[in-house]
Amino acid sequence: MSVYEMTKVDQSTAIGGSGNADDDDKKASDTKHQHVVKKSSEPGVINDAMLKNLIRAHGPRGEAARLCRNIAIDYGTITELCLEYQNILKIDHIWMCFNLQKLSLKANKLTIIENLDNLTELRELDLSFNFIKTIKNLECLRKLQYLTLFQNDIRKIDNLDRLEHLVRLNLGNNFIETVEGIESLRYKEQLFSLNLEGNPICDKLTDNIDFRLYIAAYLPKLKYYGYQVITNAERDKGQEIYKNKLRMLEENESERSTQRHKQSLEVELLRISGASFVEDLDKHQLFESLFANSFDNIVLDTETSLNDTNKSDIQL
Template sequence: MYETEEPTVVDEVMLQLAVEEQGPQGQAGLIAKEEGIELKDVLHLRLDYRHILKIDHLWQFTSLTKLQLDNNIIEKITGLDCLVNLVWLDLSFNHIEKIEGLDALVKLEDLSLSNNTISIIENMDTLGKLHVFSICNNNLSQLDNVIYLRKFTNLRALNLAGNSLATEECYQEFIAAYLPELAYLDFRLLSEETREKALAKYQYALEKLIHDETLALKAIETELKGGGDTEAQGSLCGVPEWPTAV
């Protein structure tokens, strides 16, 4: 599985070397090395092509906004809880099977999970600012799973190419209908013609979904106020995931 190269773990030595390599160069680099680079001040960090199996030791990078971990052998998304200022994260070309460990990344806008072995889009509820999401070349097979992304109202670009769901005849129209705010699908602008066909084809299904979503949100508002609306609470059975969007 790991060919001939020994798997590695992100440790303090790797991080210090990476920061020095990617920091100021020349005379400025020598001065920075002598004075010491504060890891809490580092904004960008590139850890690609290092045969990393496990993410660790990132707790000091509290100001980090961009993290590149692509082309490794990472199997599980962990160790990111302290990166609360992260805006851009690349975990493409790894061995990740499940989306998880992203709850603390509330400022994340650009996420790449392409070329992994993920079969379900899930566990992303806190990523309310997500703008670009690439999950091409994975094992996504259920087109209905894309409805989960409706909660991300800032999402404008989505890449699903290379998944079996993208071979469905109604693929583009389905995405255009259920994600009306989306501008780009698989690096191509969604045309007005596609949007019109999508709305016509899925009009009734969308009306029902929107009705159920509205009832679900009302149920949560009622619960937060300490009341109980029987009809609204009962509607949650039809949309079990939507309440987590609030």
Template sequence: MARLYDAIEPEVISMNMLQHAVEALRADGENLVVPKDEKLNYSEVSVLRLDFRNILRMENLWLFSNLTKLQMDNNIIERIEGLDTLQKLTWLDLSFNNITRIEGLDSLAELTDLSLYNNRITVIENMDSLKKLNVFSIGNNQVDDENSIRYLRRFDNLRTLCLRGNPFASKPDYYVFTISHLPQVHFLDYKLIDDAPREEATKKYEIQLQQLITLEEQEREKEKTTEDQTKQYQLYKDAFVENMDQSQLFQTMFKDDVEGQKLILVPGSDELMTQFEQKFNAIVYSMFEFGLKEKEIRDHEIEDFWICVNEAKNENTRLAAAIVDEFKTYRLTLFVSQFMDFFS
């Protein structure tokens, strides 16, 4: 599975290499990159081929912010990195490299086609952000864990999957286990999955699948709760009233109050302390509500501000266009007048 690089000096992705790669595509008439008659601008390039170049590290790709297709197969890459700015990428080929771990894909939310074929990967992981993944090839790796197969259940749009060549794929129940646990996949190892075998496989793992579905639902509920709490906290933070809707502020302040801690030791002070805390929290909560109301007002003011700015821009554009049209009319009139004078 590994690609050797002892005999050949490893290459780095230099500016010279990138320029030659783009120029090669333009010379071939590739219609997805900058046209030949236009000045080369890396940010406008949408397709890039860097295959068979003995590249060891993924570097200097940040220049291609509009890249949609990246081909880096048949190199000696050991780590997936340097892809954070390629947020428009939909097609990525890293097959036939020396990659040992799936990582560095968090920013590729638009990715639909991913090939990691023939590497050294042992676990399928760190792909949660690839919600649109449709084709995934990870054959000829070292995956030997059924949890990696279960991990792929989260990709609702996954239709084509290649796993052959992995240790797990050589197990007797590989095919039955995979098609039963991945109902969204239509093609496995380049073959269409028929309905009858899938139904039989689903029956075989029926109890296990029911338990798995229950666990997944519980996990989704936890994630939703966490997401809602995060959004709520961000709302409060934007209003500058975070941690003011409960007694957390009082507890935090009183914890570091040395004199207050001594006061608790005085007999009969418990009731007074309870009353003080209630009054304190009531005042803080009124500040909390006030902060939320002011944020709402502030949001409306910001919205109105940008509406005015955009209206002013549109008006300036209209006036500028009118001036240009007036100048064109004047120029045409002047030209006609001089033309008539010349022949009169």
């Protein structure tokens, strides 16, 4: 069986998978940082041939498949794309699929997140089991809801500010050593589930405090951590342990919120001032602008248009 003929089920069973991403991530925790890639050492390149073969491999079978081969693929109509286990070294050539809502690049050899700017409709992105070191180049994916970077080489939570609709974030089994960036997740109103298990940070907090309690305290809107519900008891205990730090954090947040509001007012004031600034207007621009949308002016324009039309008819 060729690489392109491998179905999703075949791909999952290739590493003993269940077909469920969350279950596979949990099982992978037992073999931390043993990256799973296709046995072939030949690097994969995302090109037109690969996309066509994979799309057709997941398409109709039998006679319908034969007929589809004679029809050109409209990449703009594709909403889901599975590019798993292809030894891909670089994200490329996907910009044509500008209506993609779900993209999986799981289990490849990627080191950089790139060339996704055109996928503005994307809701789900799976980059697990790669070699990515930095979270970046996701700013244009404003509609993204599910982001999976399980088992990569990430050391810091960063560059997620623009992903306002994020619901589930999986950064398990990486090399994150600092809580820096976790606090920024407080502002994500829709963030429902987070996984950071398998990172060094989970074992670095002092006084033998369970990392779950830190998450429960600092992310009050989060419902699930590590695929388990955060209980009210955990929330209360965490907030009691970190109450002094939380108080300081909330005070700083209040100050930042006031500053942001002040800055937005200043920007709006500048916009209004710029729109009403008349000193540099030439000749009769100000006078004409005052009457541009008046009723009399509209009637005059209409009469002028009719006169021009009549003149044209006479000439004919």
